Amino acid sequence: MSPAPSAPKKKTKPSTTTSTKPERKRRAKESAAPRAIAAEQVDQNVAGPALGARIRARLGPGGARSLMLATRIGSMVVSGLAGYVVAMFAAVTVVPNVFLMVATGTGIGPASPLETQLAHWLAPSLFLIGLIFVLVLVVVRWLWRAQRRLSEKVRRALLGEEVDR
Numbered sequence: 001m002s003p004a005p006s007a008p009k010k011k012t013k014p015s016t017t018t019s020t021k022p023e024r025k026r027r028a029k030e031s032a033a034p035r036a037i038a039a040e041q042v043d044q045n046v047a048g049p050a051l052g053a054r055i056r057a058r059l060g061p062g063g064a065r066s067l068m069l070a071t072r073i074g075s076m077v078v079s080g081l082a083g084y085v086v087a088m089f090a091a092v093t094v095v096p097n098v099f100l101m102v103a104t105g106t107g108i109g110p111a112s113p114l115e116t117q118l119a120h121w122l123a124p125s126l127f128l129i130g131l132i133f134v135l136v137l138v139v140v141r142w143l144w145r146a147q148r149r150l151s152e153k154v155r156r157a158l159l160g161e162e163v164d165r
Contacts, residue, residue, distance in 0.1 A: 052157030064158040072151040079147035083140035090136050098128045 049057075056064045103109070108121040155161070 050157065052160060055158060056160060068155050068158045071154050075147045075151050079143045082143050086139050086143075087136050090132050094132055095129055098132070099125050102128070 052064075055067065059067060102121055102125045106120045106124075108117055110117075112121075
């Protein structure tokens with residue numbers, strides 16, 4: 001009698017990766033552990049690591065510096081565009097309305113003598129426009145300072161620096 005034929009053995013492909021299946025499972029458990037700890041901390045209302053620390057951990061020092069540079073450039077562009085919009089609004093809308101307001105309020109028109117136009121119409125209009133110019137400068141300066149404070153906070157958070165007090 002001949003022995004019973006055995007089931008053919010399955011051929012296994014050699015693994016192209018260097019890690020074995022148990023090693024991959026161990027890595028997956030290790031990467032899941034910090035997520036589980038963070039979830040427990042949220043459930044217990046315990047503060048986890050700061051956002052800057054999590055970003056540094058994920059991106060590394062070079063990535064954190066790149067993100068910092070991108071946020072600084074982005075905030076500068078947004079601040080500049082907001083200043084431009086404020087200045088254009090003042091130049092296109094507010095200044096012509098000031099001239100019209102002063103002209104209708106004084107009743108002085110182009111037919112009046114030049115001295116009367118200068119004294120009662122042009123001088124007050126230029127004074128008000130000067131005030132509007134200063135107001136626009138104050139707003140643009142405030143926007144720029146707010147952008148600088150925000151980018152400094154981002155820099156400290158992403159680079160992990162302490163606040164000097």
